[in-house]
Amino acid sequence: MATTTSPAPAAAEVPAAPARSAGRRGGWFRRVGWRHLVGVLALAFSLFPILFVVSAALNPLGTLSSSELIPSGAGTENFRRLFSDTSFGTWFLNSMIIGLLAAGLSMFLSATAAYAFSRYRFRGRRPGLLGILLVQMFPQFLAIVALYLMFSTVSDIWPAIGFNTRWGILLLYLGGALGVNTWLMKGFFDTIPTELDESAKVDGASHTQIFFGIILPLVAPILAVTGLLGFIASVNEFLIASVFLTDDPSKTAAVGLYGLVSAERNNNFGVFAAGSLLLAVPTVLLFQFLQRYIVGGLTAGAVKG
Amino acid sequence: MAHPEDLAGGGGRPRFGLTASGTVSPVGLIAKILVLGVVAAIAVWGAFPLIDQERWLLLAILVAVTVLLFAVYLSPRHIPLKYLLPGTLFLIVFQIVPVIYTITTAFTNFGDAHRGSKQDAVTAVQAASVRQVPGSAQYLLTVAADGDPATGELAFLLTDPATGRSFLGTPDGLEDLSDDEVTRAANGRVTAAEGYTVLTVAQAGARSAAVSGLSVPTDSGAIKAQGLSRAFEGSPQQAYDAGCDCVRDATTGRTWTADDSVGYFVDAEGNNLAQGWKVNVGLRNFADVLTDPVIRGSFLSILLWNFAFAFGVVGLTFALGLLVAMALNSPDLRGQRIYRSLIILPYAMPAVAMLLVWRDMFNTDFGLINRLFGLDVNWFGDAWTARFAVLLVQLWLGYNYMFLVSTGALQAIPKELTEAASVDGATPAYAFRAITFPLLLVALAPLLISSFAFNFNNFSAIYLVSEGNPFPPDNPQAGATDILITYTYRLAFGGAGAEYGFAAAVSIFIFLIVAVVSILGFRRTHALEEIN
Amino acid sequence: MAGETGVRQVTVRRGDTVALRGLTLLAPPGELLVVLGASGSGKSTLLRAVAGLLPVESGSVLVDGRDVTREPPGDRRVSMVFEDGALVPFLDVADNLAWGLRARRVPGPEAARRVAGRAGEFRLTRLLRRRPGQLSEGERGLVGIGRALVQTPAAFLLDEPLAHLDAAERIRVRRRIVEVVRSLEVTTLYVTHDQTEALAVADRVALLHEGALVQLGRPTELYQRPVSVLAAVSVGFPTIGLLPARLVGSGALTGYQVGPRTLPLWGPGPALPPGELVLGVRPEDVHRGPWPDAVELEAVVTAVEYTGRNQAVTLAVGAGPVAAPGAALAAAGGATLRALFPAGDPVRPGDAVRVSVDARRAHVFDPATGAALHHPGDGPPPPPAP
Amino acid sequence: MHRQLPKLRTAALLAAVTLLAAACGGGGGDEPAQQPAGGATSAASGGSLTIWADEVRSKSLSPLAKKFGEDNGVTVSLQSIPGDKLQAQFVTASQAGKAPDLVLGAHDWIGNLVQNGAIDPVQLTSEQSAGFNPLAIKGVTFDGQVYGIPYAVENLALFRNTELAPEAPATIDEMLKAGKALVAAGKTQEAVAWPSGPTGNPYHAYPFYTAGGGYLFGTTGDGDYDPKDLGLSKPEGQAAMANFAKYGEKGQGLFKRSITVDNDTALFTGKKTAFMVDGPWRVADLDKSGVKYDVSPVPGFTAGTPAKPFVGVQSMYVASKGKNKAVAQEFATNFFATEEVAVALYKADPRPPALTAALEAVATDSPTLQKFLDAGKDGDILPAIPEMATVWDPWGKAEAAIIGGADPAGATKAAATAIERQIK
Numbered sequence A: 001m002a003t004t005t006s007p008a009p010a011a012a013e014v015p016a017a018p019a020r021s022a023g024r025r026g027g028w029f030r031r032v033g034w035r036h037l038v039g040v041l042a043l044a045f046s047l048f049p050i051l052f053v054v055s056a057a058l059n060p061l062g063t064l065s066s067s068e069l070i071p072s073g074a075g076t077e078n079f080r081r082l083f084s085d086t087s088f089g090t091w092f093l094n095s096m097i098i099g100l101l102a103a104g105l106s107m108f109l110s111a112t113a114a115y116a117f118s119r120y121r122f123r124g125r126r127p128g129l130l131g132i133l134l135v136q137m138f139p140q141f142l143a144i145v146a147l148y149l150m151f152s153t154v155s156d157i158w159p160a161i162g163f164n165t166r167w168g169i170l171l172l173y174l175g176g177a178l179g180v181n182t183w184l185m186k187g188f189f190d191t192i193p194t195e196l197d198e199s200a201k202v203d204g205a206s207h208t209q210i211f212f213g214i215i216l217p218l219v220a221p222i223l224a225v226t227g228l229l230g231f232i233a234s235v236n237e238f239l240i241a242s243v244f245l246t247d248d249p250s251k252t253a254a255v256g257l258y259g260l261v262s263a264e265r266n267n268n269f270g271v272f273a274a275g276s277l278l279l280a281v282p283t284v285l286l287f288q289f290l291q292r293y294i295v296g297g298l299t300a301g302a303v304k305g
Numbered sequence B: 001m002a003h004p005e006d007l008a009g010g011g012g013r014p015r016f017g018l019t020a021s022g023t024v025s026p027v028g029l030i031a032k033i034l035v036l037g038v039v040a041a042i043a044v045w046g047a048f049p050l051i052d053q054e055r056w057l058l059l060a061i062l063v064a065v066t067v068l069l070f071a072v073y074l075s076p077r078h079i080p081l082k083y084l085l086p087g088t089l090f091l092i093v094f095q096i097v098p099v100i101y102t103i104t105t106a107f108t109n110f111g112d113a114h115r116g117s118k119q120d121a122v123t124a125v126q127a128a129s130v131r132q133v134p135g136s137a138q139y140l141l142t143v144a145a146d147g148d149p150a151t152g153e154l155a156f157l158l159t160d161p162a163t164g165r166s167f168l169g170t171p172d173g174l175e176d177l178s179d180d181e182v183t184r185a186a187n188g189r190v191t192a193a194e195g196y197t198v199l200t201v202a203q204a205g206a207r208s209a210a211v212s213g214l215s216v217p218t219d220s221g222a223i224k225a226q227g228l229s230r231a232f233e234g235s236p237q238q239a240y241d242a243g244c245d246c247v248r249d250a251t252t253g254r255t256w257t258a259d260d261s262v263g264y265f266v267d268a269e270g271n272n273l274a275q276g277w278k279v280n281v282g283l284r285n286f287a288d289v290l291t292d293p294v295i296r297g298s299f300l301s302i303l304l305w306n307f308a309f310a311f312g313v314v315g316l317t318f319a320l321g322l323l324v325a326m327a328l329n330s331p332d333l334r335g336q337r338i339y340r341s342l343i344i345l346p347y348a349m350p351a352v353a354m355l356l357v358w359r360d361m362f363n364t365d366f367g368l369i370n371r372l373f374g375l376d377v378n379w380f381g382d383a384w385t386a387r388f389a390v391l392l393v394q395l396w397l398g399y400n401y402m403f404l405v406s407t408g409a410l411q412a413i414p415k416e417l418t419e420a421a422s423v424d425g426a427t428p429a430y431a432f433r434a435i436t437f438p439l440l441l442v443a444l445a446p447l448l449i450s451s452f453a454f455n456f457n458n459f460s461a462i463y464l465v466s467e468g469n470p471f472p473p474d475n476p477q478a479g480a481t482d483i484l485i486t487y488t489y490r491l492a493f494g495g496a497g498a499e500y501g502f503a504a505a506v507s508i509f510i511f512l513i514v515a516v517v518s519i520l521g522f523r524r525t526h527a528l529e530e531i532n
Numbered sequence C: 001m002a003g004e005t006g007v008r009q010v011t012v013r014r015g016d017t018v019a020l021r022g023l024t025l026l027a028p029p030g031e032l033l034v035v036l037g038a039s040g041s042g043k044s045t046l047l048r049a050v051a052g053l054l055p056v057e058s059g060s061v062l063v064d065g066r067d068v069t070r071e072p073p074g075d076r077r078v079s080m081v082f083e084d085g086a087l088v089p090f091l092d093v094a095d096n097l098a099w100g101l102r103a104r105r106v107p108g109p110e111a112a113r114r115v116a117g118r119a120g121e122f123r124l125t126r127l128l129r130r131r132p133g134q135l136s137e138g139e140r141g142l143v144g145i146g147r148a149l150v151q152t153p154a155a156f157l158l159d160e161p162l163a164h165l166d167a168a169e170r171i172r173v174r175r176r177i178v179e180v181v182r183s184l185e186v187t188t189l190y191v192t193h194d195q196t197e198a199l200a201v202a203d204r205v206a207l208l209h210e211g212a213l214v215q216l217g218r219p220t221e222l223y224q225r226p227v228s229v230l231a232a233v234s235v236g237f238p239t240i241g242l243l244p245a246r247l248v249g250s251g252a253l254t255g256y257q258v259g260p261r262t263l264p265l266w267g268p269g270p271a272l273p274p275g276e277l278v279l280g281v282r283p284e285d286v287h288r289g290p291w292p293d294a295v296e297l298e299a300v301v302t303a304v305e306y307t308g309r310n311q312a313v314t315l316a317v318g319a320g321p322v323a324a325p326g327a328a329l330a331a332a333g334g335a336t337l338r339a340l341f342p343a344g345d346p347v348r349p350g351d352a353v354r355v356s357v358d359a360r361r362a363h364v365f366d367p368a369t370g371a372a373l374h375h376p377g378d379g380p381p382p383p384p385a386p
Numbered sequence D: 001m002h003r004q005l006p007k008l009r010t011a012a013l014l015a016a017v018t019l020l021a022a023a024c025g026g027g028g029g030d031e032p033a034q035q036p037a038g039g040a041t042s043a044a045s046g047g048s049l050t051i052w053a054d055e056v057r058s059k060s061l062s063p064l065a066k067k068f069g070e071d072n073g074v075t076v077s078l079q080s081i082p083g084d085k086l087q088a089q090f091v092t093a094s095q096a097g098k099a100p101d102l103v104l105g106a107h108d109w110i111g112n113l114v115q116n117g118a119i120d121p122v123q124l125t126s127e128q129s130a131g132f133n134p135l136a137i138k139g140v141t142f143d144g145q146v147y148g149i150p151y152a153v154e155n156l157a158l159f160r161n162t163e164l165a166p167e168a169p170a171t172i173d174e175m176l177k178a179g180k181a182l183v184a185a186g187k188t189q190e191a192v193a194w195p196s197g198p199t200g201n202p203y204h205a206y207p208f209y210t211a212g213g214g215y216l217f218g219t220t221g222d223g224d225y226d227p228k229d230l231g232l233s234k235p236e237g238q239a240a241m242a243n244f245a246k247y248g249e250k251g252q253g254l255f256k257r258s259i260t261v262d263n264d265t266a267l268f269t270g271k272k273t274a275f276m277v278d279g280p281w282r283v284a285d286l287d288k289s290g291v292k293y294d295v296s297p298v299p300g301f302t303a304g305t306p307a308k309p310f311v312g313v314q315s316m317y318v319a320s321k322g323k324n325k326a327v328a329q330e331f332a333t334n335f336f337a338t339e340e341v342a343v344a345l346y347k348a349d350p351r352p353p354a355l356t357a358a359l360e361a362v363a364t365d366s367p368t369l370q371k372f373l374d375a376g377k378d379g380d381i382l383p384a385i386p387e388m389a390t391v392w393d394p395w396g397k398a399e400a401a402i403i404g405g406a407d408p409a410g411a412t413k414a415a416a417t418a419i420e421r422q423i424k
Helices: A025-058 A077-085 A088-119 A125-136 A143-157 A166-174 A180-190 A194-202 A207-218 A220-236 A239-244 A253-262 A265-294 B004-010 B026-052 B056-074 B079-105 B118-128 B201-206 B208-213 B284-291 B293-328 B336-343 B351-361 B368-372 B383-411 B415-423 B428-456 B459-463 B484-493 B500-525 C043-051 C093-103 C108-121 C137-149 C167-184 C195-201 C219-224 C229-234 D004-034 D055-072 D086-095 D107-115 D126-130 D134-140 D172-184 D202-211 D235-246 D264-269 D280-289 D325-336 D339-348 D356-363 D367-376 D386-390 D392-403 D408-423
Strands: B130-132 B138-146 B153-159 B166-170 B173-177 B182-184 B190-193 B215-218 B221-225 B230-236 B238-241 B246-249 B255-259 B264-266 C005-014 C017-027 C032-036 C058-063 C078-081 C155-159 C187-192 C204-209 C212-217 C241-248 C255-258 C261-264 C276-281 C286-288 C295-306 C310-321 C334-342 C352-357 C363-365 C372-374 D048-053 D075-080 D102-106 D148-155 D157-161 D217-219 D225-230 D275-278 D293-296 D310-318
Touching: A025 A077, A025 A265, A025 B293, A025 B336, A025 B351, A025 B383, A077 A088, A077 A265, A088 A125, A088 A166, A088 A180, A088 A207, A088 A220, A088 A253, A088 A265, A088 B079, A125 A180, A125 B079, A125 B428, A125 B500, A143 A166, A143 A239, A143 B026, A143 B079, A143 D086, A166 A239, A166 B079, A180 A220, A180 B383, A180 B428, A194 A207, A194 C043, A194 C078, A207 A220, A207 B079, A220 A253, A220 A265, A220 B383, A239 A253, A253 A265, A253 D055, A265 B336, A265 B351, A265 B383, B026 B056, B056 B079, B079 B500, B118 B130, B118 B238, B138 B190, B138 B221, B153 B190, B153 B221, B173 B215, B201 B208, B201 D055, B201 D325, B208 B221, B208 D325, B284 B293, B284 B500, B293 B336, B293 B383, B293 B428, B293 B484, B336 B383, B351 B383, B351 B459, B383 B428, B383 B459, B428 B500, B459 B484, B484 B500, C005 C043, C005 C187, C017 C032, C017 C043, C017 C058, C017 C187, C017 C204, C017 C212, C032 C043, C032 C167, C032 C195, C043 C058, C043 C078, C043 C155, C043 C187, C078 C137, C093 C108, C093 C137, C108 C137, C137 C155, C137 C167, C167 C195, C187 C195, C195 C219, C204 C219, C204 C229, C212 C219, C212 C229, C229 C276, C229 C363, C229 C372, C241 C310, C255 C276, C261 C295, C286 C334, C295 C334, C334 C352, D048 D055, D048 D086, D048 D325, D055 D075, D055 D102, D055 D325, D055 D339, D086 D102, D086 D107, D102 D107, D102 D325, D107 D134, D107 D148, D107 D310, D107 D386, D134 D148, D134 D310, D148 D325, D148 D339, D148 D367, D157 D280, D157 D367, D172 D275, D202 D235, D202 D275, D202 D392, D225 D408, D235 D392, D235 D408, D264 D275, D264 D280, D275 D280, D280 D367, D293 D367, D310 D325, D339 D356, D356 D367, D386 D392, D386 D408, D392 D408
Parallel strands: C032 C187, C032 C204, C078 C155, C155 C187, D048 D075, D048 D102
Antiparallel strands: B130 B230, B138 B153, B138 B230, B153 B166, B166 B173, B182 B190, B215 B221, B221 B230, B238 B246, B246 B255, B255 B264, C005 C017, C005 C058, C204 C212, C241 C255, C241 C276, C241 C334, C255 C261, C276 C363, C286 C352, C295 C310, C295 C352, C310 C334, C363 C372, D102 D310, D148 D310, D157 D275, D157 D293, D217 D225
16 A cells, blocks of 8 residues: 555545546536535435424424424524423433433443454353344333333432432443444454554553553544444433433433423424424534544554555 | 463463563552442442341342452453453343343233232232221321320321211220310311320321321221321221132122132133232243234234335445445545534434424325425325335434444545555446445444344334334234334233233244344354454 | 573464474574564464464473463563554554553653664654654554564564565665664564575574474575475575486496486485485576586576576476475476576577586485485595495 | 562552442441431431322422422422323332322323222212312222322313304314315315324214214213223214214315324414314413414214213322322322312413312313313213223224225224224
């Protein structure tokens, strides 16, 4: 490979067609134009259902009416109600704390497991990897009942990690740390040359130094991806959370918002929509922040020589 | 034989996991001590309530886990275990235990009316049958204690509003209270009595269980508190008789005999009392799944669609996600950060709400889709348009995820591979097909398989969008877009209460199907071979 | 304190195959021992076993006289250069160079001093602030070497350190390596597949084949007294030529019969068993045209490689096939000679030429085992008993 | 042996830290130890009372509960549970011994709550019973026992836009005719918004079904619903179901599967229809939208024989396994069942109070209130028997299928078979 000094992160793009006659329209289209086209179409597809939510959030009547994109009146009434009538601020804070902690910790647990699966050969490795995936395939009909019974005992013994606590729900979310993300990370870990570990090993580095000092920084893109996925998953999770968090101050935004529309959807849909939009903001910001790790990351300029 | 890597990586002699030649990083050592200290602290914190409450089994588990943690992290061996243990513990507690619970449930009739023990059922039957003794008084109640409000013997100070007479009710029975012993409020309720301390609501509330438990025996029943300011003379109409293992109604004399095969008290005509209990039913739930004519009649078509749905969702989301990921994966592209951030928005929105928004967009008369395209399609009225609709919705919800992981995975593909291909004269399409795609597939195969499994059981995707519609007029149980899990839900939870046992049995069948297909998928994609 | 470095009776299994079988190879203190072998010969396995990166099934590993078989790699006090440098991509060159020192807790100023020193020797100073991604392959190789040589271990392990360098760099860098390891007097195991490199730097060369030691000796020994056909073909460029032969005649009239011709020995031949033999003839002993004391053979040119000063010519000789173990490495099929012709000689593939071979300069091997039976310069056998 | 040193040092350090940690942990662990088990009920104050309700109701009940707590030295906490999960979660929590003390919910939960032993009967005095709307008491009575304290009665009625349709229609055909005329005149888009949705909506369809002569369950001797007598499988039921074909998409067009409970209000407030069949829970939205409307009974096929809507009762239940049952009962029977509370609840969430006195107290403020009650006075109590759960899904699908043009007899029969199979 001809190593350039440019750290341009363009790995694996489809090589542009050889027609490099810049200035010609066809050339432009083949180089970047089609990319814009795909991007714009994807944006349109992604965003137009969300416009309904925006519309409902601005509509003072707050009804969910999919026949009209433009609300009859627009205002911030729903946002005002969101903060005055509900504990959205607290919920939001809970969501952020639980979301960030759950994402960070499960990313870490997942990465450690992926490291073991990628770098070590041990008895039970294959069954373990397969088992992790198979467990996720079990239909979750009864999981909530089982978890509820389990946590009711926990609440009796250790109220600090029982129902209506951040710690309890956080622990529960960590149960999913070893899952498909472990596989995703393991695949990524496998692409890092083992010579890097070996060289460090010979130099006397411990396995923890290798893991934290070499491997983790190198897998930054996938850490960012799984971190983001974990954040989104725990922020939007409400099935379990709504059972575990019944005290208003302990609720996450997803639970609180869902409660608004579960009884009578129309009455509160506008407030719900407003809350949903606000809840999506941190995700987008986090993604903005993580993008530089996801694309390019610290490996800019290629690992392999 | 010890595992090779253990030898290579860890050395043979236990040295508290530290290398001996002076290369131990103090940071690492301190971190290790801190973490283990925290583990010890948590264990001790957790142990005290367990000792208090005499939960010895849990205490044993706690001790075992703590010892295991210390053993693993203090020993220089078992390096892989050090990395796997924390996640695995969480996995076992919060994923595997519920699965085991589900599996054990499949052999019971667990569900509404069959949740508790037989004793619970008897208690509930008796409690529900307590009726006011006909013609008896509804007393005005004052809860009092003999002496200290917190510890003194409880007693009821009762006034019959009809006669204005007051009584002292204790577990020994009812005694008259003479007027000079008591002070009464305008409505006749006792406000003070000699020798007794009248309890406030708070004081009585603090002894709530005792108040509820106090019953003052009378000739025809017992006087029980109804709250803290009224009491009534009641008697249970139905009582359990251990002799005949049955419940007998005191007035009518009807009996309901316990039937431990179904977990109900059943009378001679086959009618049962509402409250039942949980019993083991062996393989009956499984047999029900296999022999149910309705299930058998529609199972195959539902299974086929279930596969088509899961494969379709995975295939479509992956294809679109990858296409968009590749399109945006170019340094020449301006605004790619904006594109990317906005494209993942659907993933950031609450899925439940968005599923409902989509459902409404498919509304025949008012939905945006028909309006926008000038159509008059009853989307959920026809099997194929309904199937198209649910797939489209899942495509919208799921392609962002595939976009995200593809974007990540594309970074891991060495650039020189595609460059080499283009130098060799390969067209971009060929380079993609021959190099990029197979590499991506290797990296993402587990994800795709897991996505398949998730969508195979994607309850809300169907339930919130099409509800299984359309249904054939002659069979309201199995709709054209039903997948096994929505179908099961209808069967298990559409009856007179949820039948968890039955649902668990179906879950096991579904799991077996998905697991087999997934493992075959692994074989085919060689993803498992890659993990060597 | 100082002692040998290497392996004793070591067997290493990789998957289902045995990569090293009962190998003993020990370098005395301060020696630069080159391990030479084709790919798959087990030379990298050997190095990784010494480093502790691969577990040994049996036998022991010594580093500076210390049995480190059970020690983790970090405790073995070795430093290793990897084929592709094994640089940490997100650290700049200076940090990469210092990484090992830090891991071993060398004090900061001392580490900086050593890094600066080595960087200067390997002309890396101007690259210190760059990251591996911004270096050329050769530069990365240099950093990789520098990274190992900044340390003062009990042994250096170099795995194809020059593989990614261009020809000129290679010579320059290998000199630097030799200077450094000699000045530090640190035992060095140096793995390469390049015999030129091996002969150039080694105190001794260990030739490995399929996990076993073929020959261990000084470079001259390897060249002049190869223990087998395999050893002979592994060392020397152009490769040694091999001819099938049998010893004919007796007394002063002995000679090797090669095809229809007999190459006379001008005196009593070595004591050799009767029957088929394999002659190994170094290119310098093959001459175009007549040569004093030599007999001319008919040959056909099959390949010509121009080297600048001369031409390396491969010649097919009309004689039967050569069937000794290892011969396939030198001769594809029939009897083959290699010769160096002056650069000006007009010669092309397909030309029929006559070459003279001095049979006294031939190495003789047993075709069944490949073992050497006779080397030039061995004294003539004691006269046969009357 | 120099290597022994770090080992020993490490071990000593670890031991020290462990002890330290243990000491700290021990301090924390002592706290629960000082309290006897089940600390919640024996707190210094009069214990705590936990009430579960959905979002709307927990909000309206909250100030009242707080007042009760302050007056009596009890900590009352209201927890809002998503309405569609409340019942199931309450049952699960009961099973796990984590039930709240009181729960607010619809009366048709009673059957299921009783069969799970989750709630206790409450003993009302005869004066108390007499104070309630008789339909409400009937609703919360199950198996001869009163299980809940009713506080609101709700049923469907006909909303009509008084600007577009000044007169209340006396019959279905009249309403349809008026509605169609408005559509023809371009004033509205839909004749009537009578929600059915793609899977049908038996709750909304019930008045239409009863107007056609159908019944759901027969009654036993003591007036309870009899799950063994399913009206759908009887000729009356089938005839009533056939009306959906006549008034369905291929017939009169009264029912459309595209009109759902999620869009009917938007249609009505957007003045796209002049008639809407829905319940009092829409009042808040309608008032907010400014549309002028009135309420009248859901019309039947002939004047004077109105359609019978389901009457639902919102009530409060005392959990069997609550931790503080005495106070819970006190709260339910002697505080919650008072006029003052009922009026306050009404003010927070306007639904017709079940307590007659409260209704009278607020009726002057809201003229529509009495109209809702009138619309429901001949209605049928929504069955509370557990078997009711089997009805909704198959019946709704039959309704939707018939509206869409399926053969009424076949679809009805299929639904009846499915229901009977589930009841067993």
